Amino acid sequence: MSKPSAPINAAFSGLTVLKADLKKQAQIEKSKAEQRLADEQAAKIAAQDADSAALFKNAIQGTKQITQEIALPKTPSPKLIKAKAVNATMLARRAAAIGTDGASIDGISDTKALLNPVASEAALSFRQKTLQHGVFEQLKAGHLRWVHAVDLHGCTTEQARAAVLEIIKVAQSDPEALSPLVIKIVHGKGIEATLKTYVNSWLRQHPEVMGFISAPTNQGGTGAVLVLLKRGNDAFSDN
Secondary structure (H helix, E strand, C coil): CCCCCHHHHHHHHHHHHHHHHHHHHHHHHHHHHHHHHHHHHHHHHHHHHHHHHHHHHHHCCCCCCCCCCCCCCCCCCHHHHHHCEEEHHHHHHHHHHHCCHHHHCCCCCHHHHHHCCCCCCCCCEEECCCECHHHHHHHHCCCCCCCEEEECCCCCHHHHHHHHHHHHHHHHCCCCCCCCEEEEEECCCCCCCHHHHHHHHHHHHCCCEEEEEECCHHHCHHHEEEEEECCCCCCCECC
């Protein structure tokens, strides 16, 4: 067989190059067309946004912006509460060192506690007859904030007694304490609920205690009591 001549090979080569150029040109034209379409759509959207902005501006002419002030409830600072949750042993030592009158209050008997034990999970509740019912219900619901608190865990009976009497005295002498004056005493439970029994009895006998209630679950439950104390001119008595 005879081989193709040189002119034929050159013709085929030129045709291949032409097809490649035409394909490249077609791709360029397609890209330009897509770009023109995208530009037209962008211009159309921009025009619509401008019209909407103009309509909104016309609609709000003559109006004024309203600012809302949110009044936050006033609550005791957590730092203040933490700072005044004192150690029971320190209170007992303070009572022994300075000779508190409360540690020897006449009429507060430990014997009464032993004769009236309370159960570990029992809910404690006490209210002086003169205390307004509404105030006691607020105490019961945990709505009255306490600032002073003491945890009696690890105390002997003598230390706990001195600490309870001292925390009452400290709270009543605090000029920054809230009104109504409420303290929190964490007595714990235990199998025999010894400290809980003593605290229940001591508070019932104390002349400055208007009422007390086992704390809500989120504040210690039946392992703590919230105690409402007398203070100056507080008008929480029905008399």
